[in-house]
Amino acid sequence: MKKQLLIVFALVTVWGCSTIIPPFAPKKTGKLSQSAVAMEADKYFWDNFHRGNYDSIPQMLDKLTAAYLDNNEDYRLAAHIGFTHSWALAESGRMDQPSPRVTDHATLAVKYFDEAFVLHPDKEWRYYGFMVSMYMAEGGIHGNMQDMTEGYFKMKKAARKYPEFNLFTAAYTLAMSPRKKDREAAVNMLWENLDKCAGEKVDRKNLDYRKYLSRKTVEGKQSTCWNTWIAPHNMEGFLMILGDLLLKRRDYATALRVYENAKYFQEYKHWDYQKHLDARIDYATAIATQQEYTEIEVMKFDRCMVCHQDSKMKSAPDNVHLQLPSMNVADHY
Structure with missing residues (x-):
């Protein structure tokens, strides 16, 4: 009985801390890194992206992710990791032997675009639009109609915030639909x-x-x-x-x-x-x-x-x- 009471006490304590501590935890803020590793990773990203070097994606992700781990407040690095995962998924048909695990790129793209949007000081709605499009893609991969529907309404929000860009993002997502x-x-x-x-x-x-x-x-x-x-x-x-x-x-x-x-x-x-x-x-x-x-x-x-x-x-x-x-x-x- 004493052991059970201790367990209950521990659970109550954890629950209480979880409701008290978060408001006092420091908020992560976004800023661009001036480190050499960030500069090199971003240059590598743009040069290979503009040249269409799809085979360079593993190296792009290695460089960008290493730079981000050292500078995890950098929203541009986070966004470019998201872009690279999106590219890997969108053009996966170019792989000689596509792996079913290529779908994991959707999940990772959602994570990094969301991080980039939250960190950006001016709330870059292009990042949000890309995040939602990948969220919808992830829902489609898992056959989750609830996520796809939620994503659709979030995409409409993105289009209202930045129509010049996110109307295209929304359209391109829907254009791939069999319906x-x-x-x-x-x-x-x-x-x-x-x-x-x-x-x-x-x-x-x-x-x-x-x-x-x-x-x-x-x-x-x-x-x-x-x-x-x-x-x-x-x-x-x-x-x-x-x-x-x-x-x-x-x-x-x-x-x-x-x-x-x-x-x-x-x-x-x-x-x-x-x-x-x-x-x-x-x-x-x-x-x-x-x-x-x-x-x-x-x-x-x-x-x-x-x-x-x-x-x-x-x-x-x-x-x-x-x-x-x-x-x-x-x-x-």
């Missing part, structure tokens, strides 16, 4: 994303993005509407994804016009995925003129690299971790 309803929602989100970037409702049937090119900026939230050093082919990739979804719904004429818009950006001549776009244009043209339908695989390309890869870009500067280089991608060829 037609989800893919239709993705199309609507991508059109709305273009509206936010253009400053008006764009013409859905006759898109001509040349009239909006003067709006380009490399600062603030609107910078995510354009090609920048971070995503040197952001718009070409965006428009190919939208075109693919239109093609999948058999709206060939609109898909063709959307595809053609990808060529209006000056960085297009450096884009590694021109041949993918050309193949789609040839296919959509043939279908539109012959009125015949045969299945084509759409949304089948290196998912992250279609916007981020540019093998012709100069290497990242040594101090890239502390201050990103000029966001004007034209400055880096």
